[in-house]
Amino acid sequence: MTSTDLLIIGSGPVGSAFARLIGEQRPGTSITMIELGPQVSTPAGTNVRNLPPEERDAAREASQGPSGGVRGDSARSLQVEGTVISPGGTYIASPGHQAGMPAAALSACVGGMGVHWTCATPRPNDDERIDVIPSGELDAALEEAERLMHVTTLPENPYGSAIKSLLREHFSGVLPEDRMPDGLPMSAIPQPDGSIRWGGADTILGDTPVTLRAETIARRLILDGARVVGAEVEHIPTGEREVVEAKAVVVAANALQTPQLLWASGIRPDPLGRYFTEHVLVYSVVALSDEVVQRAGIDTPVKELVKDPTASTFGIPYTAGVHPYRTQVMHMADAPFPVDESAVGVGAARYVAMGNGVRKFPRVEDRVVFSDAETDRWGMPQLSIEYEVTDRELAEVDAAMADLRAVAQSIGSFVPGGEPRLMPAGTSLHYKGTVRMGDDGGAASVVDTRSRVWGFENLFLGGNGLIPTATVTNPTLTSVALAVRAVPALREQLDG
Template identity: 35%
Template structure:
């Protein structure tokens, strides 16, 4: 067997191996599978701790810098509607039942029951993952309603602070929006507590309005877009278009990762001291299942948010107070989760295609209202993986088994009533954009599928995200979150990844 253990990690990409060869990564090394915000958090912190990191992703590079948010292109700065098609064309639906064959170009899953599907759930395979498309919202969880067990409150606050710094989170980038001030005043008069939405973004200029959205590019730079990137560090290697098909394990150790170069079809096995899987809440448990790592809780306890939206044209008295000109800064507002109000609300112009502004309507007067409600944590809500049907990448096809209970439905109904109240305080619904639930899975905020816990029978990883029964395999992402939450999950996923990375670095 060839031994390349003395070569730097940077050199590894130049070697070509057959399936029977094993490639050794240098001492005190980590292999990170997945390059989204969570994988990039691990990379930034582990390289900073002196660990050699190889990061792989099944997707290719989409931008000039590793993990740069695609919305930073000038064409998308002034009209977020244009960015919707970029997202739709880049993220593939995870499970499409046979009944929807005619309306989808995605892979068909004959085992999927449409009634229990998260039909809008998608996965992005690209360097940077969903981090090159995401909306950038970074709220913290509510300490009671969205309590994250197994992490002390003060410790979680510290971890959030680290994650916020890595993302360059701010609440000031859109505070100059006149529309935002008008909407805030009216809703506060109606009894709401509206705030600026925490966003991973940097305001570059007001006139013309231009911002820089944080993707993994910013995380790899430690939160400063002008700082050096870990991507340029000699201890870091990125292998795009490399799919991990299985983790090789023996006893309590993962000994290697079988990786296929999608450009050439060649396979090889990468070896490291530590392995981190951060492929998302569905693709991470998929890889474990494909590898024969199948704890009883794998894929179970799945939570996904119920999501509703509507679109409002501001009333004449509010519209008369708006800016008049081409360089209008749009609002990005937030109504946080609260006790007695277990849903999270955002008011902005969305990029995920909730509803485009119709022709002939003044964009300045239009606000999207987007409300997210949590669901109860239940073991029977799950994603399972087939040993018979393969997905387009040859891995076990995921199938969703998800449903709402009575409490979930009542909570969702109360949420929509609350959203309609806020909307009518602002103006009138645009035709065809009245309050409506979106297709299940649209939120893309799945949690629980690789949940952390204190009991190996009811969780996949321990409180530091190490897989039960394996000493060198760690997981990251929303699947690790053991609670149902109503807010966006990226910041919490990154905060937990910070904790895990610190534990790995400490040995």
């Protein structure tokens, strides 16, 4: 048996944020972090984009769980008709048990999905915000999350500036001034040589002292009335089991495996796994017009201009009632799938991949359920997804496609095969709601407004699963902000 002050289950950005905050605010706290996946990047949890190119594919492969499952594809591409793949570094979550959400995928590695993510960290707007948290408190928590995640807006290259100015002209008079297309806030640290250190669990954790146990799975939480006293963990390669005792426990094991661990531990409130949402995704690829090149005033091929395959990223924010989507515009030298360039006449500015995230409204029927009889590849209760995109969302999808068509016309034209299309459910990789936050005592929520599981004193949850609202904004910044708000209550438990 091992004893620790704080046990954190899951080593992604959110688990790392909890560790960092406790390390800063309560020095001397012993923190043990359990992660079922292996360490695939150095420093532990660093974004694969910080690795030399020749090491990236191996790191992605190693994050995809035991072999034999449905694997990710290191070159993220549009899905070939009839098959669903997940991007490199992820694995299809529960093959054969997720018909309603075929693209739902997870990462299993130190740093979690934060090793593979794009680093977009915008704030939620309007009714996306979590209204059970006072507005000023939410803003303060988001600001602190931005500090932890090194959120910045990256410098613009001339093509990026030209794209942005054309987008702004398109939305002039439609969107309010503070919601105009702009450089997307990113979790990134620009380096003196012009390269970028992309954000991940490592940049959040900093030099916080943590005992990290990779390839170790939490099998169940050990409960004593209204308290959790620790967890039974297993080192996967050796099968050795052990109890880790703790004064307080945080489960930050993503929106599918957090409720799974609660279920496995006998914590089964009715809302567990329900109100499952994501961002319904409409995706397109545009060859940029000569006007972009003329406006940029240069003709240097974009590949020579910037070091990263994504030259710049712009966002068009969610604005309730006016622009109920979040548009992500990624400027790239190469299209995400092979394009017959003779047919599109693409110039030096090259391509953008452009998507609209569309709201999925929470419904009690959309849920992840767990089996007492079958187990998954990790030996945990088999999870199945019951989920449906309804007419309510499809109406917004139609409008989002029309929006993308109009936006595309202002900067270029779709490449063949790049016209707006509805991606398979799960493609967003932003899964929410399954352990949602509320102030209703647990009637339709799993945690209170300090992320504490209803009915427990010292059991806290973290991650996108807590987000209760219909959102289109990338969720990780919000989830880190929720961790920020949980920490005072967590500290009380560590002090007690």
